[in-house]
Amino acid sequence: MTDFPSRQGGALRETSEAGSSSLESIQPEEAVSKFLSYKEPEIRPQTLKEYKRKLDHFIDFCNSQSVENLNQLDGRVIQGFRRYRRLESTDQREPLSTKTMRDDMYLFRDFVKYLEYIESVPSGLSDKIGIPELGWGEGVRDTNISIDRLEMILEHLRQYQYASREHVVWKFHAHTGRRPGGLYAIDLTDLYLDSDEPYVELRHRPEETELKNGYRGEGEIYLSADAAQIFLDYINQNRIDVTTENDREPFLTSRYGRLSKSTMRTYVYRFSRPCIISGQCPHDQDIESCQAAQSDDVASKCPSSRSPYALRHGYITSKRSEGVPDRFISGRCDVSPDVLEKHYDERTESEKRELRKEVFDKSQESSTGGYA
Structure with missing residues (x-):
């Protein structure tokens, strides 16, 4: 505030x-x-x-x-x-x-x-004016998807829905840590997939596709060779060729134009249901009669389903745990250092200590004395 x-x-x-x-x-x-x-x-x-x-x-x-x-x-x-x-x-x-x-x-x-x-x-x-405090788990859903679970979902999409819109949505979020609005805003002209170092340029266009932080949220985001290939294969094989009223060519499309953010969100809810990937329910529900399992419209009702934010949260917390400097995460994910510290640090004090030790050990390996 x-x-x-x-x-x-x-x-x-x-x-x-x-x-x-x-x-x-x-x-x-x-x-x-x-x-x-x-x-x-x-x-x-x-x-x-x-x-x-x-x-x-x-x-x-x-x-x-x-x-x-x-x-x-x-x-x-x-x-x-x-x-x-x-x-x-x-x-x-x-x-x-x-x-x-x-x-x-x-x-x-x-x-x-x-x-x-x-x-x-x-x-x-x-x-x-007092602010109510939330109790444990009150009003808050698990905001992460474990790496093991994420890899299972991505492998399922690679095997059964390669280079589909669903595959692109999951790969984008899992690979960039960006918000859905960033993916929604991408045009074909923003993608540089054929270069030796592929990247996507996120741009704020107030007339049609805004970024949450406006022009401050703009930037070039590097892509791995794997992500770039998936995006390129989607464009060449599965993208529906449409042009918007502003003569723009969206990256993700449907028969009606630019793919909506609500549809992208549904894709994440759909494939984060465990029964879709494993055929089993961890909540002891009969999959054949479970409404959340049978209808994508209510997939979010499954206790194990997750929103796109869970992928963003998981990406950022994972990179912090790996020791990636906050300034790099901040630039890639469009998140301030203060917010990183407040909302994206799930490391224990022991984990923080071990990470600091690794960083300083590497620093001292190249030192010849003095402040070593």
């Missing part, structure tokens, strides 16, 4: 002492509109819509409680909104999950920080 500039020195103390009389009056609808306008340059349109949908619940709460001026916001009102969001804001019978509440409260706290910044609520009010 955003770190807003803080009010300094005497201005901060003056605001605290004067109370709400020194605050700028603002209605809930206006506050949300200003916050979204502030965030718009740094987030995607889809994310902006999601923020608006979530903050509309706050506007509804304010209307129900006759809160017309957010100068009135205090700890009791915040606690009332928290309860309202969890228990009363939807038609569902059960309270919102801890994970949903956690995500919503992170956004709400960022919103209140913005109100502090524009001097519409007391400074420090955002500190009163």
Whole structure:
């Protein structure tokens, strides 16, 4: 979330002492509109819509409680909104999950920080917004695919669906660690497969195919000879020749044009079901009657199925465990060093120690003294 500039020195103390009389009056609808306008340059349109949908619940709460001026916001009102969001804001019978509440409260706290910044609520009010903590396994699915399992899936695709769209989707994610949006954005002109050092160029084209981090997410990603050959064979043997309205030739296509990200996601769910690869179910289900096994539309219901993120997560954590420097992973996978450290480090302290030992041992092999 955003770190807003803080009010300094005497201005901060003056605001605290004067109370709400020194605050700028603002209605809930206006506050949300200003916050979204502030965030718009740094987030995607889809994310902006999601923020608006979530903050509309706050506007509804304010209307129900006759809160017309957010100068009135205090700890009791915040606690009332928290309860309202969890228990009363939807038609569902059960309270919102801890994970949903956690995500919503992170956004709400960022919103209140913005109100502090524009001097519409007391400074420090955002500190009163607690963020629910997730329990073990609560709202979180296993985000990895083991290397052994991944190799089995890739071998299955190589043997039975070589150079198919499904094979390309799996190979791309397992080989690059990139997001689905990156694969979706690739045109034929972005691929350099015939060179001695094949690579793909990921480009941000706002008019049709955006990258999550915009132009910052652009870059050239090297490809192994094996990956390049699979991609090339797909183009020559299985690609449907289509051109978009913008006269672009997508890499992955269907009869309807550029292959959708939802279809790519379905491919990952489909082949990450164990029964597809081994013919056996680790969950003791009858495969013939299991809905998740029989229908690709609900393949994600299988407890063992995984999303494309699992492949990205597995790739990044694997490379970190192998000792690949974070700066190289960051550039290849379009992920910041801070996010790498926070979300992609599953090594134990012993594993970290062993890895450091290997790195320093190699360094000392070529040293002739001094700092060796």
